[in-house]
Structures are given as structure tokens and as C-alpha cells.
Amino acid sequence: MITPSTHEPLMVIRIDVSMERYSLVEDVVYYRAKIPMNLALRWRWFFEYIAARVKVKHPRRKVRLSIKQQSEKFKVGADYIAEKRTTLLRAKSAQIKKLQNQTANDLFGFAEDDRLSKIKKLQEEIAALERGEFNYWFPVEYKNHIKQWI
Numbered sequence: 553m554i555t556p557s558t559h560e561p562l563m564v565i566r567i568d569v570s571m572e573r574y575s576l577v578e579d580v581v582y583y584r585a586k587i588p589m590n591l592a593l594r595w596r597w598f599f600e601y602i603a604a605r606v607k608v609k610h611p612r613r614k615v616r617l618s619i620k621q622q623s624e625k626f627k628v629g630a631d632y633i634a635e636k637r638t639t640l641l642r643a644k645s646a647q648i649k650k651l652q653n654q655t656a657n658d659l660f661g662f663a664e665d666d667r668l669s670k671i672k673k674l675q676e677e678i679a680a681l682e683r684g685e686f687n688y689w690f691p692v693e694y695k696n697h698i699k700q701w702i
Contacts, residue, residue, distance in 0.1 A: 560588045562621070563587045563588070563619055565592060566582065566616075567602060567617050568618075570616075571613065579701070582697070585628045592619055599617055602698060641682070651670055
């Protein structure tokens with residue numbers, strides 16, 4: 553694990569591949585977040601070399617290397633999960649309250665069974681979040697598909 557100093561900005565390095573005429577990204581060859589600036593600048597030649605190797609191997613594809621400063625708003629990995637977990641817990645408890653406050657307006661009570669099953673499912677999701685399970689998408693800190701493209 554890279555431990556950056558407190559005053560050094562963090563960088564994001566990304567090499568992506570797309571079709572030559574389209575701007576849609578086909579695949580991310582290499583992605584790394586939370587890299588200290590001095591490390592990113594020292595190894596810039598290596599990332600340019602990897603991008604050039606991919607371009608030589610796939611001449612009809614557009615290969616982009618971007619080295620950017622990571623914004624404070626954009627969180628990845630464990631930081632994202634910790635922040636998202638609290639908002640998910642709040643949202644799911646609000647959904648439960650909304651479902652509990654609904655009045656049944658159907659004649660035979662079919663909607664009541666559906667409402668109770670939704671409440672039970674939300675309670676299970678809340679319990680899973682409280683246990684530390686996170687079964688949702690989150691942005692990764694590191695992705696490496698270099699071997700597939702070189």
C-alpha cells in the first residue's frame with residue numbers, strides 16, 4: 553500500500569482504448585488511483601511506454617494516457633464504501649418507514665403481503681450493510697488489463 557505524505561497531491565493514472573472513430577471507451581487497460589505526485593511523475597515514462605506498446609499492437613485503436621490530479625470529491629475503494637454505506641443505511645430506513653406508514657387500500661389484502669415482503673427484504677439489506685457486506689458497485693483503486701492488450 554502506498555502511503556502518501558500529507559501535503560503531496562494524489563494522482564490518477566489511466567490508459568484506455570477505444571475505436572479510432574468513436575469516443576466511447578472500449579476497455580481500461582490500466583487504472584490506478586491514490587498515487588503520490590512524485591511517484592507518478594517519476595514513472596511517467598513507464599506509463600507512456602505501456603501506452604505505446606498497446607498502440608503498436610493495436611494500430612487501429614485510439615489509446616489515451618491520462619495522468620490527472622485526483623479530486624477530493626471522487627472517492628475510490630474503501631473510502632467510497634464507507635461513505636456510501638451511511639447514505640444507503642439512511643435511504644433504506646426511510647424506505648421502510650414509508651412502507652410502514654402506507655395504508656392498505658385493496659379489498660382482499662394482496663398488497664399487504666407485497667408490502668410486508670418489501671419491508672422484510674429491506675431489513676435484510678440493512679442487516680447485511682451493518683455486518684459489513686457491501687454488494688453494490690464501487691469504483692476500484694486498481695485495474696490492470698495490460699497482459700490482454702500487449
